[in-house]
Amino acid sequence: xxxxxIKKTKTNERRKDARAIEALTVVRCSSKVLFESNFLSRDxxxxxxxxxxxxxxxxxxxxxxxxxFPEQKNPVIAWGTIMRRNESNSVDFPFMLGIQFTQIxxxxxxxxxxxxxxxxxxx
Numbered sequence: 001x002x003x004x005x006i007k008k009t010k011t012n013e014r015r016k017d018a019r020a021i022e023a024l025t026v027v028r029c030s031s032k033v034l035f036e037s038n039f040l041s042r043d044x045x046x047x048x049x050x051x052x053x054x055x056x057x058x059x060x061x062x063x064x065x066x067x068x069f070p071e072q073k074n075p076v077i078a079w080g081t082i083m084r085r086n087e088s089n090s091v092d093f094p095f096m097l098g099i100q101f102t103q104i105x106x107x108x109x110x111x112x113x114x115x116x117x118x119x120x121x122x123x
Contacts, residue, residue, distance in 0.1 A: 019043040019050075020119040026051055029064040029077065040093055041067070046113060048080060048100040052093035057082055063099065069115045076111050079103035 028037040066075030084098035
């Protein structure tokens, strides 16, 4: 069984799943936004994703995301709720958002799990 790569923090860890620390391209799918918003993932798990964002978003906001995995042509679509927001040190992505997945098609959820298994096997 692969070793879980969980980043230790000074705060109490509330997430139970192992997170893959990797940069993935993520887009916000929204009819309210006239242009496509690009994000960069910091880490991803079965339950959620941490995104580096170019602009401030509100805690509690529901977002629809397209997550691009390197081994797939089409994005995985997931709905999630912003659970936390911090400032980052990046000029291009000044905000870090913790998003908990709330709705994912079964086949897309299976793709996330498959990607995580592959990620942990290769590390």
